[in-house]
Amino acid sequence: MKTNFSRRWFVKGLAAVAVIASFPGAAFARATGAFKADKTDSVVNVLFGDLPIEASSQITFRLPDIAENGAVVPATVATEIEDVTQIAIVIDENPNPLSAVFDIGESSVADVSTRIKVGKSSVARAYVKSRGRVFMTIREVKVTIGGCGG
Amino acid sequence: MTVKPVKIRGRLKGVIANIKCLMPHPMETGTRRDDAGELIPAHYIRTVTCLHNDSEVMTAHWGPSVSKDPYFSFKIKTASVGDSIKVSWVDNLGETSSGDIVLK
Amino acid sequence: MTRGTVCLVALLAGAGSASADPESDRQALARYFEQRFPDVEVAAHIDGAYALNAQTREQWLAMEDFPPYEFSVDDGEVLFGASFKDGSGYQDCFGDGNVKAHFPYFDLKEQSVVTLELAINDCRVASGEEPLAYDGEDIALLSAYMAFTSRDSVIDIEVPPEGLAAYEEGKQYYYSRRGQLNFSCSHCHMQMSGMKLRAETLSATIGHVTHWPVYRLKWQEIGPLHRRFKECNEQVGAEGLEYQSETYRNLEYFLTYMSQGLPLNGPASRK
């Protein structure tokens, strides 16, 4: 079964070619630009273009209110929304707000967890894309030890 | 640095497989300095690809703000005993690694 | 110096006061924490501050689900299984590695406290290998593996009469004010335990040694108990001592007896 990943951004450059070459056949959509963006607005613009962002209560975004250590903050995004193709985690106050994008295949559950760095107390956003619509939920995370110096 | 394999654990609950992985990797942001005050070059995993019986079910794209020795867990909808799971990554320096398990 | 101090302590100990009895010290301390935290079982303190703070405990459990120290345990297993030049290996000294419950112990011949780290180097030197640096990675990895194989074993150490002076020195170190901030270990981990020092919940004395070595998020690597001792010292403006110095070994001896009877749960992840 092939996954239906967005092909919006094809990455240019040799590095990308190398990566593609090492994953023959992988549907590939790396948003280099989105990871380099230094504002949440620009991240969203690269990832979702002009699509309106709809606040949603159907997204479970688990993130501690107060992070034990900003270098390692557990984050989970899960949703009951159907046909999810993409999940993204954005930390407004990080130098580059985009932390991770997950391309969710048809046979995967929209439920991912990872651990991320949060430089200082910040608004955190989880985005979920489904059937051409983008949903978002917000959390706030307080950081007492920065994730960068440690 | 020697590249180490991805460590994977899978648990089947009915037809849903909960997959957890840990990938040894420095995940350097490129903004940290070493003891001598020199910038440590960026070194981070960019793409993680997850295969279920050789077909791709999940791809993660990461920036350097994923924590050191990244942890990643996801779920597969229709899995059964004997299915294979493979997780591999590529970093910004072109290094790769992977790991695989068979669901029990 | 220490000889003088030890003599003094030995004299005091020999005076037959109840304070020289590790078991009554342990019971008094356990009672102290039972009264301070009526809702927390003494054994629960092996999780340190996570026994006292539900919110941080949740994050910690998320870490422990697939903790970063698993690689250290794996690497330690490889080191543990490797042979020395003379064909022997760590197994000849430590069997399967499940020995941590009986460390540290007082060595009658050497008249000093032997920690697991010291024993690892003794094992190496006996086979003609170079000792490992106590602040190096290898010894942390080896002890991580041995902590892992020793998990759930119950701490069971002895303080023979000859070891009392060392135990007392460790105890004195624990209860003495130190550094420019003028704090003793006990100020933070008894009187202020469960309270917050800035954003940190202070853990209880009991259970302090059960989970080492620890992968500290702050360190971004696994490190030994004595590294934490040194850090604690420096946090109150006191000069830290060498890893495996006699004083730190005595401190570990005292603290381990205070956790006598509790299960080992190392290695662990910490903030």
Next chain:
Amino acid sequence: MKRFIALSSMLFVCLLAQANQLTMESVSEQILQAESLHQEARTVGHGWVVTLKLIEQAKAALADDQLIKADELSKRALGTALASVTQSIKEKRVWRSRKPSS
């Protein structure tokens, strides 16, 4: 306690002497005093990080011919070194009061 009094008076005399004239020798002597007191505290596990820092700064100032600054720094070093020795002496006496009674 005798030792403590001896040390304190030594410090006092030393500070008095400094009041009169500031020379390279007098300041280095002062640094040496601080170092020796610091060593005294350190051998009984009571060295303070700040003392070492001040001593180093004083030495650097002296090497840089900044006599007044070196004098100030070494005086502060003497002060914290003496406090650390005092702490070690006092603690020998009072530490037992902190352990829970059996």
